[in-house]
Amino acid sequence: MKIKITTFIYILVCFLLTPIPYISQTANNIFSLTLEILLVIWLLSRPVKKQVIYENASIILFMVVSVICTYINVKTGTRTINAIVTGLKYVLIFIITEQISNKTKYQYVANILFTYFSLLAIIGDLCVFFTGGKGIGSNGILNLYLLGSKFTLSYIHMFFLSLFLNQNYFIKDVKIKKRFFWILLLYTLALTRFISCVTGTIGCLVIGIIVFFIGKRDKVCVFLSKPIVFVFIFIGSTFLLVGTNVLLSNKFFYNIFQTYSHTTKLLSGRLDMYYVAINAINRQPIFGYGINSTIVEDVLTWGNAQNGLLKMLLDYGIIGTVFFLAVCFHSFSSSNKSDYRTSYPIMAFIYGMAICSMVEINLSAYFFLGLSLLWNSKIKTDKGLTQYEY
Structure with missing residues (x-):
């Protein structure tokens, strides 16, 4: 059975939703970051309408603010990395969901x-x-x-x-x-x-x-x-x-x-x-x-x-x-x-x-x-x- 590329991409998004409870936060961050890089590459490989970015400005700004608030308190470190990984996860959920919904x-x-x-x-x-x-x-x-x-x-x-x-x-x-x-x-x-x-x-x-x-x-x-x-x-x-x-x-x-x-x-x-x-x-x-x-x-x-x-x-x-x-x-x-x-x-x-x-x-x-x-x-x-x- 042939799986559409959009189905495969959204399955990757699904994998971002549930961290593995038996491994450390650091290991989960590495796993999530790997998936996020793959998803970002997929997004960059196709035209993303400016309207999509505009419509998702609130979640993008929330990510930026969450990273800034964390950096102000702990500077660089695992928590700041966690803020980036977590914030990017939410942004990708919004943008990819809209991209695929618009297409299919x-x-x-x-x-x-x-x-x-x-x-x-x-x-x-x-x-x-x-x-x-x-x-x-x-x-x-x-x-x-x-x-x-x-x-x-x-x-x-x-x-x-x-x-x-x-x-x-x-x-x-x-x-x-x-x-x-x-x-x-x-x-x-x-x-x-x-x-x-x-x-x-x-x-x-x-x-x-x-x-x-x-x-x-x-x-x-x-x-x-x-x-x-x-x-x-x-x-x-x-x-x-x-x-x-x-x-x-x-x-x-x-x-x-x-x-x-x-x-x-x-x-x-x-x-x-x-x-x-x-x-x-x-x-x-x-x-x-x-x-x-x-x-x-x-x-x-x-x-x-x-x-x-x-x-x-x-x-x-x-x-x-x-x-x-x-x-x-x-x-x-x-x-x-x-x-x-x-x-x-x-x-x-x-x-x-x-x-x-x-x-x-x-x-x-x-x-x-x-x-x-x-x-x-x-x-x-x-x-x-x-x-x-x-």
């Missing part, structure tokens, strides 16, 4: 990703079941399921659920697809509970709720697709948890947080981490401390920011966070120009990840890929491929 239609990319994430989900799930949930090895804290920890596996399933609604070759009949979606959702909820990943359970529930309500009312999709609404919910959810006592003083939420804490401390000790992170941000608010800052661990001897927005502020400061929000704003601005039936499954994934980021640092490759797909959902697909009646 968005649906082509969505189908490739559905196949890829299906394989990841199967591999991870087999590891869970054959090891009884114990995984194969650990990273010193969490069990590993070949592809990563319970969080990585949960995010893979969240993306799989959204891509299942986006794909059009495995199951085409809309009614059958929706029925299978609810079955897959129940299965994923059971899986996340089996591996004790409350964050993954919440993320899947968010996706399910959005799919349910959008299936009933178009106005819900129109509202959620507004860039300002996403930014407000993303910042507001963190503010409610960290900046006020609204959630923690509520008996209902307090009992939930305490019930699902893995330690005797509320939210498994996250409040201590939030306190350290906020104090550190206040001391160096503009440029932060550079990518993968360990300041929380340095103070407490364990942990990290445990919140997506705080992590962004801690690593890249206010300036980096503004450019990150610009990327989000830019991606959501396109969803108003696309058929909601094409964009809403990916939008549901992004909202799910955003809610999960209240208590985890998960705004990485999968999240940026979701933003890239949301942006490219504006590109028209072949007639009949995505004109579903939900």
Whole structure:
């Protein structure tokens, strides 16, 4: 069977998404950098329209700012190299996704990703079941399921659920697809509970709720697709948890947080981490401390920011966070120009990840890929491929 060059190239992009958890960060950087060089060579071998560069200016600027913020703090070193590798990864995800979507239609990319994430989900799930949930090895804290920890596996399933609604070759009949979606959702909820990943359970529930309500009312999709609404919910959810006592003083939420804490401390000790992170941000608010800052661990001897927005502020400061929000704003601005039936499954994934980021640092490759797909959902697909009646 002949594989198109565009398929091969996007498979290389897929390999950038999931680092190998059993090797060091340096080894993963070398692997990623090798793939990135190959992808850059491919891009340079063909004409890249100025419009593509212009449309992806926000992610390019975010990469530049993240490298500058890191360099200011640590000068040259492994963290600066990591900032370059990570930033370039996000840029390539955006530009190549748009290049291939322009050439072969968005649906082509969505189908490739559905196949890829299906394989990841199967591999991870087999590891869970054959090891009884114990995984194969650990990273010193969490069990590993070949592809990563319970969080990585949960995010893979969240993306799989959204891509299942986006794909059009495995199951085409809309009614059958929706029925299978609810079955897959129940299965994923059971899986996340089996591996004790409350964050993954919440993320899947968010996706399910959005799919349910959008299936009933178009106005819900129109509202959620507004860039300002996403930014407000993303910042507001963190503010409610960290900046006020609204959630923690509520008996209902307090009992939930305490019930699902893995330690005797509320939210498994996250409040201590939030306190350290906020104090550190206040001391160096503009440029932060550079990518993968360990300041929380340095103070407490364990942990990290445990919140997506705080992590962004801690690593890249206010300036980096503004450019990150610009990327989000830019991606959501396109969803108003696309058929909601094409964009809403990916939008549901992004909202799910955003809610999960209240208590985890998960705004990485999968999240940026979701933003890239949301942006490219504006590109028209072949007639009949995505004109579903939900």
